Amino acid sequence: MTKFLLHIEGLFVLLISVYFYGQIDGSWWIFFLCLLIPDISMLGYMINNAIGSTIYNIVHSYVIPLTLIIFSVNLQQDLMLTLSLIWIAHIGMDRTVGYGLKYPSNPKNTHLQKA
Numbered sequence: 539m540t541k542f543l544l545h546i547e548g549l550f551v552l553l554i555s556v557y558f559y560g561q562i563d564g565s566w567w568i569f570f571l572c573l574l575i576p577d578i579s580m581l582g583y584m585i586n587n588a589i590g591s592t593i594y595n596i597v598h599s600y601v602i603p604l605t606l607i608i609f610s611v612n613l614q615q616d617l618m619l620t621l622s623l624i625w626i627a628h629i630g631m632d633r634t635v636g637y638g639l640k641y642p643s644n645p646k647n648t649h650l651q652k653a
Contacts, residue, residue, distance in 0.1 A: 544650055548633025551600075555627040564620045572624045573631070583645055591640040598629055598639060 559569060579597035583590030596602070603625040610618035632638075638648030 541650060544638070545634055545636065548630045548635075550630070552627055552630030552634055555623050555630060559620070559623045559627065562616070562619060562623070564623070568620065569624055569627075572621065573628055576625060576628045580645075587645065588642040590645060591642040594645075595639045598632060598637075600626065600629060603629070 576597050579594045580590065582593035603622045606618055606622040607626070609615070610622060633650070636648075636650055638650030641647040641649075
């Protein structure tokens with residue numbers, strides 16, 4: 539049941555971020571062009587699993603993009619808001635399909651599998 543709730547949470551985050559992206563009239567070609575950019579963080583696994591999981595987990599947690607959304611709204615930075623909403627959508631999409639935060643032991647071990 540917990541795993542199911544985490545997937546639903548990811549779907550909710552994805553849908554809400556897409557909704558707000560539409561509300562700011564963001565360019566949809568930029569949205570789709572940038573949607574997978576956070577996955578570049580997987581390159582950290584070329585060094586080793588510990589570094590790879592650390593980099594991946596930093597990029598795939600909600601803390602940085604949510605902080606950037608707050609700053610972008612307060613500073614009226616449209617580009618930062620656009621990219622932050624895309625980043626949040628990416629994380630939500632990953633959680634929806636079962637990709638979670640990684641354990642350093644193996645990139646295939648995620649927090650969603652432990653739920």
